[in-house]
Amino acid sequence: MMLTVAMPKGRIFTEALVLLKQAGYEIPDDLEHSRKLMIDVPNEQLRFILAKPMDVVTYVEHGVADVGIAGKDVLLEEERDVYEMLDLRISPCYLAVAGLPNTRVHPIAPRVATKYPNIASTYFREQGEQVEIIKLNGSVELAPLIGLAERIVDIVSTGRTLKENGLVELERIVDVTSRFIVNPVSYRMQDRAIEQMVDRLTYAIEKAGECNEN
Amino acid sequence: MRVFMFEKPLGMRDTLPDVYKTKRALREAMMKEIETWGYSFIETPTLEYDETVGAASAILDQQLFKLLDREGHTLVLRPDMTAPIARLAASKLYKEGCPLRLAYAANVFRAQQREGGRPAEFEQVGVEYIGDGTMYADAEVISLMIFALKRAGLRDFTVTIGHIGYVDALFFDILRHEQRVETLRRFLYEKNYVGYREHVKSLPLSSIDRDRLLRLLTLRGGGEVVAEAKTFATTEVERRAVDELELLWAHINQYGVTDMVKLDMSLVSHMSYYTGVLFEVYAKNVGFLLGNGGRYDELLAKFHRPSPATGFSVRLDRLMEALGEGRNDEKTTCIIFSQERFAEAYAKAAEMRRKGEKVVLQQVAGIQDMDQFTASFDDVVYVLGKRGKDER
Known part of the structure; x- marks a missing residue:
């Protein structure tokens, strides 16, 4: 039985690949540079599909991928019905509220720009603040500079992008790492194969953790 | 918003001839099996009062379709069949001490939050077995579901059984506070095992209690899980739950369907009215739950007629998806x-x-x-x- 793994393209991909290799999976090197979106690795009984990070949870929820690797930010934003099995502890970063230094939120029309409308809305509602959420698809840092919104909610990993655009971090919302997720039906129907993958990944995560401590 | 000429309300679908034939064949196959087990089919109204059936239902409030009648009462389109049947059984049919076996094939209505194309109206086939608190009732309902699915032609599927009484007893014994139990149960309900582990590790607990909570996630598999759970059960309630599962397993074995069944002690359902044994069924080729069921011993008390009860329901649309294209050989x-x-x-x-x-x-x-x-x-x-x- 072949297991289909949904992988996020971009930032997380390389780190996830390193972790899979540490878990003992023999993965061909051309996986990283291929332009194909679906790659079979028959000797490991694995099929990889390469998707946009935001879409990995969708593929897994619908069961066209049995398992996947997705950021906690995506899981929080999308609220999909999938098992969150493991914290892979890769690609650490966090979600934060940022803005121009020494600025106030607009008293009449407070606006927040973000790629994460669901997370941002929940966060400000929890604070009891009424804000208008503006959904953007990228380059969110632009919004305060050009006057679209006074605040943004975005992923911060090193803080360099914020700094280069003259923005400061105001509040930290939640820490984010990548997670190993599983479709609820696959979790039952393919339990052996998935359990084995979880065990191998757990071992790799622990080994990676030890390396970091030393 | 402009409504297009052929548009239907969000999540509502037409059933065209070929799909209708397939659906009817599956419905009839399941109904035949259910009838041979002596269950009687019934119908209940599509509309019910929000105050009674709406409140008793386990479906989230924001998923209910609501409207007002001419007197200003709030009505709901029934979101499941269990609550209406509980109302009916409590008011008319149930006589103390006489187990009642009822069945239905009916459409239910649930407004969908995400991706408007998901069906908001779909047909369920199911049974309710009211008035019998023994494990024979649970075993009958689970086995009947398996037999009915097989009769409909389904081969590659699996049933996972858990016990919510066990989970609650374990959590309450360690956490001693309903609020804290609820927080932890929520992680299981959301299938967030990472969050569950982190939360358990953050609690000020003895290492024994911490291990008991963490071990819960690993208690799954075949009949051997019962023995494992038994050695870890410390409270009376936990032990009783494990004993029930042991009996259930033995009874299911009599029906010869244990190869379709697995146990998972951490199983928590989206239906909040379950009180004991609960189960879910999954099939290959469908990414979502095919059906589920369980024991709901407190629901009939909401209609002033306390009585133990159990049942299952299977979604016909997902069963169709699992079986693929209809084989229509009549010319x-x-x-x-x-x-x-x-x-x-x-x-x-x-x-x-x-x-x-x-x-x-x-x-x-x-x-x-x-x-x-x-x-x-x-x-x-x-x-x-x-x-x-x-x-x-």
Whole structure:
């Protein structure tokens, strides 16, 4: 039985690949540079599909991928019905509220720009603040500079992008790492194969953790 | 918003002939099996009062379709069949001490939050077994579900059984506070095992208690899980739950269906009214839950007639998805006639219909495009012209 793994393209991909290799999976090197979106690795009984990070949870929820690797930010934003099995502890970063230094939120029309409308809305509602959420698809840092919104909610990993655009971090919302997720039906129907993958990944995560401590 | 001419309300669907046939075949197969186990089919109204059935239902409030009647009462489109049947059983049918076996095949309505195309109205086939608190009732309901699915032609599926009483007892014994139990149970309900582990590790607990909570996630597999859970059960309630599962497993074994069944002690359902044994069924080729069920011993008390009860429901749309394209092997014949030979053509059609064959009787002048029309039939008989031989 072949297991289909949904992988996020971009930032997380390389780190996830390193972790899979540490878990003992023999993965061909051309996986990283291929332009194909679906790659079979028959000797490991694995099929990889390469998707946009935001879409990995969708593929897994619908069961066209049995398992996947997705950021906690995506899981929080999308609220999909999938098992969150493991914290892979890769690609650490966090979600934060940022803005121009020494600025106030607009008293009449407070606006927040973000790629994460669901997370941002929940966060400000929890604070009891009424804000208008503006959904953007990228380059969110632009919004305060050009006057679209006074605040943004975005992923911060090193803080360099914020700094280069003259923005400061105001509040930290939640820490984010990548997670190993599983479709609820696959979790039952393919339990052996998935359990084995979880065990191998757990071992790799622990080994990676030890390396970091030393 | 502009409504397009052919548009339907969000999540509502038409069922076209081919799908209808497949759906009916599956429904009838399941119904036949359920009837042979002595269950009686019933119908209840599509609309119910929000105050009674709406409140008793386990479906989230924001998923209910609500409307007002002329007196200003809030009505709901039934979101499940269990609550209406509990109302019916409590008011009319149930007599203390007499187990009641009821079944249904009915549409339920749940507004969908995400991706508007997901069905908001879908048919469920299920049973409710009311008035019997023994494990024989649970075993019967689970086995019947398996038999009915098999009768419908499903092969590759699995049933996962858990016990919510066990989870609650374990959590309460360690956390001692309903609020804290709820927080932890929520992680299981959301399938967030990472969050569950982190939360457990953050609690000020003895290492023994921490291990008991963490071990819960690993207690899954075949019948051997019962023995494992038994060694870890410390409270009376936990032990009773494990004993129930042990009995259940033995009874299911009598039905010969244990190969379709697995245990998972951490199983928590989206239906909040379950009180004991609960189960979910999954099938290959469908990414979502096919059906579920369990024991709900406190629901009938909401209708002032406390009684133990258990049941299952299976979503027909997902069963269809799991089985793939319908295999429709019944053929349909078309008799095309001209007006002067109508009597002859009708006699022929009536004769075939008596034999149970499917016949379309069509006047030739009513057809605009002969080739396109005849292409949709397995066989065409022409009864045309003054007198003469039938052409095929």
